[in-house]
Amino acid sequence: MKTTLCFPQLIGEGGEYKTIGKIGEGTFSDVLKVQCLRDGKYYACKQMKQHFESLEHVNNMREIQALRRLNPHQNILTLHEVIFDKKAGAVALVCELMDMNIYELIKGRKKPLPERRIMSYMYQLCKSLDHMHRNGIFHRDVKPENILIKQDLLKLGDFGSCRSIHSKQPYTEYISTRWYRAPECLLTDGYYSYKMDMWSTGCVFYEIASFNPLFPGLQELDQISKIHEIIGTPPKKTLNKFKQSRLMSFDFPIRKGKGISPLMPGLSRKSLGLMYAMIQYDPDDRIDARKALQHPYFRELRMAEKNALTMHRKMRLAENPVERDCIGLQRISKEDQRQNFLRNAQENPLGHHGPPSVVELPKLTVPAVTNLTSYPSPPFQSVFTLPATNRPVQVLQPITCFGTHCKSDKQEFKSPMKQFHLPALERRGGGY
Secondary structure (H helix, E strand, O other): OOOOOOOOOOEEOOEEEEEEEEEEEOOOEEEEEEEEOOOOOEEEEEEEOOOOOOHHHHHOOHHHHHHHHHOOOOOEOOEEEEEEEOOOOEEEEEEEOOOEEHHHHHOOOOOOOOHHHHHHHHHHHHHHHHHHHHOOEEOOOOOHHHEEEEOOEEEEOOOOOOEEOOOOOOOOOOOOOHHHOOHHHHHOOOOOOOHHHHHHHHHHHHHHHHOOOOOOOOOHHHHHHHHHHHHOOOOHHHHHHHHOOOOOOOOOOOOOOOOOOOOOOOOOHHHHHHHHHHOOOOOOOOOOHHHHHOOHHHHHHHHHHHHHHHHHHHHHHHHOHHHHHHHHHHHHHHHHHHHHHHHHHHHOOOOOOOOOOOOOOOOOOOOOOOOOOOOOOOOOOOOOOOOOOOOOOOOOOOOOOOOOOOOOOOOOOOOOOOOOOOOOOOOOOOOO
C-alpha cells in the first residue's frame, strides 16, 4: 500500500525517518510506522490532517500539551518528538511503537483471556487514568482502540479529545464513541466530568472479558435503552440531576435490569463488584481511579507490586554498601532514642525531670517620681485645606499602564482552544 506523506522529508531532532507503512487512519490523522535512520529504531508517526500556521498554533494543541505534562509514565504513551514543517503547515507526533491495541487483541478471538492477564490490563489502565486525573486532565475517549499493548505492558494513547478537569462546562456532547458514552454525556448538554472516563473503563473491562461490547447502541435512544436493560432505570433523584442541565424532558419506563451476571456467569464476585462500581448511573456514586486501584479485585497485584519494590530495594542496598551503612546508622540512632525515651519514662513516671530550680530575681530599684514639664503643642494645619489662592484642588488621575502584560478592562478573554463537534468514530486500527 502506497502512503503519501504530508512532509517532503520527515526530519526531526532525532534524525531522519523512513516510512515503513500505514498503521491506522482516523478522522483527524493518519498513523504511520517509521524507522529512524540514525539509530534504526521503529516509531509510530501520527500525521495530523489539520493545517497549522505557526509554532504557537502547534504548541497550543491539547494533545501535545497533555502528552508533555503526563510524560513520562509507564502507562501513558511516550511522545518522542514533535516535527513541524512550517512551509507545508504539517505536524507529526513521533511516539513509541506498540504491538497492537485492545480491539485488535480480542477481535475474532474465541479462547478467553486468562483472568490474571485481564486483571493486569485493568490495573494498568486504572493507573494511567489516576495519573491523568491527578494532573488535571480527563481523556473523554477511552475505548479498546485507544488502549495500546506491547506484550504485558499497557499504555493509554490518543489524547486528541482530552480536556482540562478545571475547564468550564458545558463541553462538546458527542465527544466519545457512543458505546462507551456515559449517561451524563447522553442526557445532558455537555455537563459531565472526569468520571465519564471511569464509565468507559467499565465498558472496556466487560469487553476484554467477554469479547463483546456491553452497551452496543445503534443510536442515542437505543444506547440509553441498552443501558437500562442491563443496570435498570435510575431513580428519579438521579434523573432530576440530568434534567437541570437539559431543556428537553425525558421519562423512561421503569426497568429492573437483568445485570451482568447472566451475560458472563464465569466472572468472579470481585470483578463484578468493580465493574458495577465503574458503571454506576450517577457519576457522584461512581468509583474514581484512585479508589479503583485499592479495590479488593487488585489485592493480589498490589501485594506482588509491594514485594517487588521491597526486593528491588534490598538489591539496591546490596549493590551500594555506603547507602546500606547509612540506613543501618539511622536505625541504630532511632533505636537509641527509643531506649532513652523508655528509660526516662521509667525513672520519671509522672514526667518530672528532677526538682525545679528556684531562681532568685534581682531587686528592682524604683527611682523617685520625676515631675514632667509641660510644653505647649504647636498648632498643626490640615493638609487638606485649600490654599490661600482658593484654587481648586487637583484631582489625581488613574495611572495608565502600557506594555504587553497590561490588560484593559474592556478586553475580553478568548480561549486559544477551539471546540470541535466530533461525530462517533468507526472502529479502526491505531490508537495513537
